[in-house]
Amino acid sequence: MELSKSRPSIVFIGAGNVATHLSKAFHDSGCRIKMIYSKTQESARALAEVIGCPYTTDITSIDNDADIYIVSLKDSVLNSILSELVKCNTKALYVHTAGSVSIDIWKGLTDRYGVMYPMQTFSKQRKVDFNNVHFFVEANSKEDTDLLIRTASLISNHVFEASSEQRKYLHISAVFACNFTNHMYAICEHLLSSHGLPFSAMLPLIDETAEKVHHLSPVSAQTGPAQRNDKNIMESHMEMLKNEPETVELYKLISESIHKYQTKQ
Amino acid sequence: MELSKSRPSIVFIGAGNVATHLSKAFHDSGCRIKMIYSKTQESARALAEVIGCPYTTDITSIDNDADIYIVSLKDSVLNSILSELVKCNTKALYVHTAGSVSIDIWKGLTDRYGVMYPMQTFSKQRKVDFNNVHFFVEANSKEDTDLLIRTASLISNHVFEASSEQRKYLHISAVFACNFTNHMYAICEHLLSSHGLPFSAMLPLIDETAEKVHHLSPVSAQTGPAQRNDKNIMESHMEMLKNEPETVELYKLISESIHKYQTKQ
Secondary structure (H helix, E strand, C coil), X not given: CCCCXXXXXXXXXXXXXXXXXXXXXXXXXXXXXXXXXXXXXXXXXXXXXXXXXXXXXXXXXXXXXXXXXXXXXXXHHHHHHHHHHHHHCCCCEEEECCCCCCHHHHCCCCCCEEEEEEECCCCXXXXXXXXHCEEEEEXXXXXXXXXXXXXXXXXXXXXXXXXXXXXXXXXXXXXXXXXXXXXXXHHHHHHHHCCCCCHHHHXXXXXHHHHHCCCCCHHHHCCCHHHHCCHHHHHHHHHHXXXXXXXXXXXXXXXXXXXXXXXXX | CCXXXXXXXXXXXXXXXXXXXXXXXXXXXXCCEEEEECCCHHHHHHHHHHHXXXXXXXXXXCCCCCCEEEECCCHHHHHHHHHXXXXXXXXXXXXXXXXXXXXXXXXXXXXXXXXXXXXXXXXXXXCCCHHHCEEEEEECCHHHHHHHHHHHHCCCCEEEECCHHHHHHHHHHHHHHHHHHHHHHHHHXXXXXXXXXCXXXXXXXXXXXXXXXXXXXXXXXXXXHHHHXXXXXXXXXXXXXXXXXXXXXXXXHHHXXXXXXXXXX
C-alpha cells in the first residue's frame, strides 16, 4: 500500500472523455497512473501513449498494485463489469465518477469503495481547467472519504463531500444547466444558419446570460417575450417555426414554464 | 437640424430596461438626451433624474427638436402610440428597438424611420458593457442607415445592417440562446434549492458551457445522458421529477431533440 505517500497511484478503467481528462490531470499533478484499461484497444492505446503508461483490454490483466481504481464508463455498462473488476486488487479503493449512480453499486463487491464526481462537461477536443471544477466525493469509510478529498484536491480547489442522494440532484441540475442549455445554443445555431446568419453574433449574448446569474438569481435575471407575457411576439415566433413542430412544442412549453416561474415569485 | 454635428440629440420614448440602459450609454457617450417620455410618471422621473434631463408623461408635450426619437416600449403597445408620436417632429428620424417588429410599422406615418436593435439581455439591476453588444440597424434611406450606424457606433464596436426579416430570426434565436437558456438555469436553481444545495456550485459548469461554444459548435460540444442515449439515467431523472409533470415533459422533449440533433450529423 502506498497510502502513506502524498500522491496515490491510480489505474483508470475507461478511456472516454472523463477518463481522458481526469487521468491527464492526475498525471500532471504528480500521481503515478499505473495503467489504462478500455475494452476498445484504440482508445486505451491512445490515452496510454499520452500518459506514458501501459494499457490493457483484458480485465484479468489489469495492474494489481494501485491505490485507487477510478472507473469512468458509460453508466449503462458499469454494473456488468464491477464484480470482475474488483478481483484485480482486493485491498484497493474503487470509485466511479458517475453523477447519477449510487455508491451502493459497490456494496457487497469489495471492502473499500466510493464515488468521485467531477461536475463538468468534458469534450475530448477541449482542455479542462480542473482548478475550477467542483468535485463531489463519497466513500464507505471516513478514512477513504479523506483520501478522496486529498486526492481530488491535488487537481481542484473545490472538493466537497456529497451523499448519493445529493449527487443525484446535482447531476440532474447539471443536465439542465449544461446539456439542456447547450441544446438551446444548438437550436439557436440551427435557426441562424438556416437564414445565413453567423452563430458568432450570439456569443456576447450567451456570455452575458451566463455572467448575469453570477449576480442575479435566474428568475430575476429573466427577460424576453415570455417574461413580459408578450403574446403577439410569441405567436409570431411559433408561426416562424411552424415547419418544425417539435421546436414549436419546445418554444411553447418553455415559454409557459417561464411565465409560471415569474408568477410564482 | 443638428445632423451635421457628430452626436445627434435624442428623445427616449419609454423608461423600461432597454430605454434605461440605452439612454445612459448615449448620455455617457456625449449625446444630448433631450427628454424622457413614459406613461408612468415614476419611471420617467427616475430615469430623467439619472440623465439630468426633462421628462413628460404627456405625449403632446414631447420635445419637438431632437434629431432621433428612440422608442423602447413593450412590443404590444408600440402600434397604438406611433401615429400620435410622430406628430412631435415631422422632420426627425424615428426608430424602435424591438427585435421582432418590422420596420414597416412606421410606413405611411412619417418620412424618416428605422430600427436600432441592441441584441442583449437588459436588467435594471445590472450594468451593460455596450462595447460588446451587437447592434442591428435598418432605415428607409441610405442616409438614415448611415446615421444609425454612426450613432450606434458611439456606444458599440459591433454595429451591423440587418433587414427586418433577418432581425426576426436574430430575435427568435436570441430567445433560445438567452431567455430559454436562462430558464434552464432557473429550473436548475429550483431543483438544487429544493434539496438544500447552493446554485453557486453550478456556476463553473455554466461558465464552461458558454465558453465551450466559442470554440466548438454546440452540437459537437454536447455531452450528457441524452447525447449518449443513456436511457437508464434519463428514466431515473424523469422518475425524480415525477411531482412536476411539466418539468418531466420538458426533460423528455429536450432530450429527444438533443438525440435528434446528434443523429442528424
